[in-house]
Amino acid sequence: MAGDDPRNGGSSHGHSNHRHVAKKPKLSQSISESEIRAEFSHHAEGVARINNGSFGSCPASVQSAHRDWQLRFLRQPDEFYFNILKDGILRSRTLIKALINADDVEEVSLVDNATTAAAIVLQQVSRGFAESRFKPGDTVVMLHCAFQAVKKSIQAYVTPAGGSVIEVELPFPVSSKEEIIDAFKLGLDRGKRDGRTVRLAIIDHITSMPSVLLPVKDLVRVCREEGVERVFVDAAHAIGSVNVDVKEIGADFYVSNLHKWFFCPPSVAFLYCRKVDFSNDMHHPVVSHEYGNGLPIESAWIGTRDYSSQLVVPSAVEFVERFEGGVEGIMRWNHEEVVKMGKMLVESWGTNLGSPQEMCASMIMVGLPSRLLISSTEDASKLRSYIREHHGVEVPIHYQAPKEEGEGPRDKDGGRITGYARISHQVYNTAEDYYKFRDAVTELVEKNFTCRLIL
Amino acid sequence: MLRRLVILVPKFTIRRPLSPASPNLVNPCHGRSMASPDGNHRHPETNGEAKPPAPKKQKLSTSITDSEIQSEFSHHDASVARINNGSFGSCPQSIISAQQRWQLRFLRQPDSFYFNDLKAGILESREFIRSLINADDVSEVSIVDNATTAAAVVLQQIAWGFTEGRFQKGDVAVMLHYAYGAVKKSMEAYVTRAGGRVVEVQLPFPVSSKEEIITEFRRALERGKENGQRIRLAVIDHVTSMPSVVIPVKELVKICREEDVDQVFVDAAHGIGCVDVDVKEIGADFYTSNLHKWFFSPPSVAFLYCRRSAKLSDLHHPVVSHEYGNGLAIESAWIGTRDYSAQLVVPSVLEFVNRFEGGIEGIKKRNHEQVVRMGEMLAKSWGTQLGCPPDMCSSMVMIGLPWCLGITSERDTLKLRVHLRDRFAVEVPIYYRAPKEGEVDPVTGYARISHQVYNKVEDYERFRDAINKLVGDKFTCASLSA
Numbered sequence: 001m002a003g004d005d006p007r008n009g010g011s012s013h014g015h016s017n018h019r020h021v022a023k024k025p026k027l028s029q030s031i032s033e034s035e036i037r038a039e040f041s042h043h044a045e046g047v048a049r050i051n052n053g054s055f056g057s058c059p060a061s062v063q064s065a066h067r068d069w070q071l072r073f074l075r076q077p078d079e080f081y082f083n084i085l086k087d088g089i090l091r092s093r094t095l096i097k098a099l100i101n102a103d104d105v106e107e108v109s110l111v112d113n114a115t116t117a118a119a120i121v122l123q124q125v126s127r128g129f130a131e132s133r134f135k136p137g138d139t140v141v142m143l144h145c146a147f148q149a150v151k152k153s154i155q156a157y158v159t160p161a162g163g164s165v166i167e168v169e170l171p172f173p174v175s176s177k178e179e180i181i182d183a184f185k186l187g188l189d190r191g192k193r194d195g196r197t198v199r200l201a202i203i204d205h206i207t208s209m210p211s212v213l214l215p216v217k218d219l220v221r222v223c224r225e226e227g228v229e230r231v232f233v234d235a236a237h238a239i240g241s242v243n244v245d246v247k248e249i250g251a252d253f254y255v256s257n258l259h260k261w262f263f264c265p266p267s268v269a270f271l272y273c274r275k276v277d278f279s280n281d282m283h284h285p286v287v288s289h290e291y292g293n294g295l296p297i298e299s300a301w302i303g304t305r306d307y308s309s310q311l312v313v314p315s316a317v318e319f320v321e322r323f324e325g326g327v328e329g330i331m332r333w334n335h336e337e338v339v340k341m342g343k344m345l346v347e348s349w350g351t352n353l354g355s356p357q358e359m360c361a362s363m364i365m366v367g368l369p370s371r372l373l374i375s376s377t378e379d380a381s382k383l384r385s386y387i388r389e390h391h392g393v394e395v396p397i398h399y400q401a402p403k404e405e406g407e408g409p410r411d412k413d414g415g416r417i418t419g420y421a422r423i424s425h426q427v428y429n430t431a432e433d434y435y436k437f438r439d440a441v442t443e444l445v446e447k448n449f450t451c452r453l454i455l
Numbered sequence: 456m457l458r459r460l461v462i463l464v465p466k467f468t469i470r471r472p473l474s475p476a477s478p479n480l481v482n483p484c485h486g487r488s489m490a491s492p493d494g495n496h497r498h499p500e501t502n503g504e505a506k507p508p509a510p511k512k513q514k515l516s517t518s519i520t521d522s523e524i525q526s527e528f529s530h531h532d533a534s535v536a537r538i539n540n541g542s543f544g545s546c547p548q549s550i551i552s553a554q555q556r557w558q559l560r561f562l563r564q565p566d567s568f569y570f571n572d573l574k575a576g577i578l579e580s581r582e583f584i585r586s587l588i589n590a591d592d593v594s595e596v597s598i599v600d601n602a603t604t605a606a607a608v609v610l611q612q613i614a615w616g617f618t619e620g621r622f623q624k625g626d627v628a629v630m631l632h633y634a635y636g637a638v639k640k641s642m643e644a645y646v647t648r649a650g651g652r653v654v655e656v657q658l659p660f661p662v663s664s665k666e667e668i669i670t671e672f673r674r675a676l677e678r679g680k681e682n683g684q685r686i687r688l689a690v691i692d693h694v695t696s697m698p699s700v701v702i703p704v705k706e707l708v709k710i711c712r713e714e715d716v717d718q719v720f721v722d723a724a725h726g727i728g729c730v731d732v733d734v735k736e737i738g739a740d741f742y743t744s745n746l747h748k749w750f751f752s753p754p755s756v757a758f759l760y761c762r763r764s765a766k767l768s769d770l771h772h773p774v775v776s777h778e779y780g781n782g783l784a785i786e787s788a789w790i791g792t793r794d795y796s797a798q799l800v801v802p803s804v805l806e807f808v809n810r811f812e813g814g815i816e817g818i819k820k821r822n823h824e825q826v827v828r829m830g831e832m833l834a835k836s837w838g839t840q841l842g843c844p845p846d847m848c849s850s851m852v853m854i855g856l857p858w859c860l861g862i863t864s865e866r867d868t869l870k871l872r873v874h875l876r877d878r879f880a881v882e883v884p885i886y887y888r889a890p891k892e893g894e895v896d897p898v899t900g901y902a903r904i905s906h907q908v909y910n911k912v913e914d915y916e917r918f919r920d921a922i923n924k925l926v927g928d929k930f931t932c933a934s935l936s937a
Binding site for chain 2: 042044058071075082112113119122130148149153257266285287290291292303305306388
């Protein structure tokens, strides 16, 4: 079950290695290495797939269960709808409730993805303005590095309804959670200026680009202290990469995708809504005949669709339990390996990591050599495509604009580090994947390759 | 033997379409006159731009055979007389395989798929649909999950109209009384809640002519405009769900224009593959149809057609991604990480339907003829009648159930439906029609039978015999447990 993860914040203890040394799974009893390879044998050969963070991954046995569900519907859909679907969804929700330590299964809804959850939460905020429960100009606070879909959702639902938006810039590279907490407090203050009420704060649990594991429990506490009405944690990456205890974290809304780090097929996410004793006015934007029966029931039927990725959650749980230590064991292993590989890369290139290891889970930001001359978001994107096409490595790259003249991290050549690769580690990865990346970048630097050369 | 009052129903003939080779099938279900066939269903290029070829009906030397059809649907539960294609549709094996190939392509290398394959695949599907429905431009065609989602898209912009003060409180949205349950709830969520007033068109059922519908529709528009309010939206089903009747949409759209209705949204969940869909002919602002019902697609994929106009930029998918603001079609093509494979198989579906003699037109024609024939067979056997004339039916028909079954509520219809499934392995939805005052031995239950290419006469004979057995056993719904 979910244990308290100090990396989620909320503790004044030191952050040094409190975790056990990650053990590789006991091969005699758990899933073996060759079984793991077989489960992911559908992955394209010749690609060093070190980007589990973007689109996740799904083992063959879960895919097979997925197809079974699809076929069950096609075989006799009426019977499936009337006799099977609701129970199946409820079973998935119940498993998730236990995983995340929610009080009540009524607090757990299944939706397609975090993007959909954002629409649900922000539509509710929009109605608050439209129905004059909020004053014009009341604020929604989000992080500057919030996922682009969340930013656009705010643009779609908050601004036209009369709300104002505050973006909080978090430092990157970052060296301690205190830097994050301080920056966040400043942002909240701006939100409350001129007597405005902060109606909603949206906080990532693990930011996307650049990726940092935030002290989300501390940030939620700060929100409560500062009178923020509601807190929404966008934890797209969390489940399966960091411990999730929604009661400990204490947010009002919490969403995470199961198809990223929890081995489910695309796509399934849960949206946790803390139980309140008034109607929380949460609705799925696609309205079916279940409208008004509560968000979990509304989300469980939004018209004829393929619900099989939501129904397959028990099979994903079975899969993780084949590993030594279950999902906890997997998370430990992924974290240890990604940190090890990250350190290997920065040592090889003479660069730095974007955050300390206790501020990352299964992903880490690795500085790229300054000589690559990554000078824009476009450069980062072009470099990514180039590395995919010419070196068979799949890895997203983040452009970090230098703050001020002379400031900022420098690499062994004395140049400014403006590009960071986000490497992921999932159970199918091997060290060779990262050596391939190491060698690709080394080769580019040796050949005096720069982003200016890419058309 | 039970004697009952048989209401004589005038014999309606199915108006035959023009020659099978002609694409100009005049479908009386649209309420168009026989006299003047409309223009070519597939438009010549406009603006001098080359358009991809419209799907041709290939005259194959051998069309798909009966045994090939049975094989394509061999995954259906063979023990069930599945005469309810209307609810959840059906998908042939070759399309399931095509879908699985798309799914695997994503799982194999999802980043590459996202950057290099997905957009082109969605665009190709949209182009095929554009051609099928005779839309002018592919920008008018968006792909969404289902008609329920399309309703959310259209109604959300109505809600904004009220919120932003462009509409006055009390301005009206009109819908049919038989509108689908989800649409009614969507009206509540997006229109009523935002301050609008909803007016329902009371439609008669059983119904004997499209004129009855047109009259009621006009009445509803009048009710909408009393107190000097504007009608901001009319939502019109092309084929109602329960009870199922083909609505004369072209006529009704014309009336809406005459009566100054702002926008018209045709909910044609049962449209494509079931009735003729020519969006320019029909002339609505918005038109949605599910492809997974009658167009052999896997769950789930639908299109939402939005006529090019100034309003197009106001439409948004409710799930907002980074594509927000790039137009509804582009927004809908990426609403976060999901399985888009059902949307990507549309070209394969075209290939499938073109294996049939006459392509989709041939399929529609044969489904319609056969479902009417089966309906008349059942009505004759039970001594009941159809709920509407054959030319107001599509691939579905409503047939009265014997009054002695004692269907007294909607609950009874659900119980009877379950009983038919569990005891007789017949899958068929039943509609409850409240009796009017003074009716003697009223027919209060109507079964909605569907016909799709996989159905056999035995399916309907089993249903016939099941009902006759129940009647013979003096069965009533009251005997079924709660």
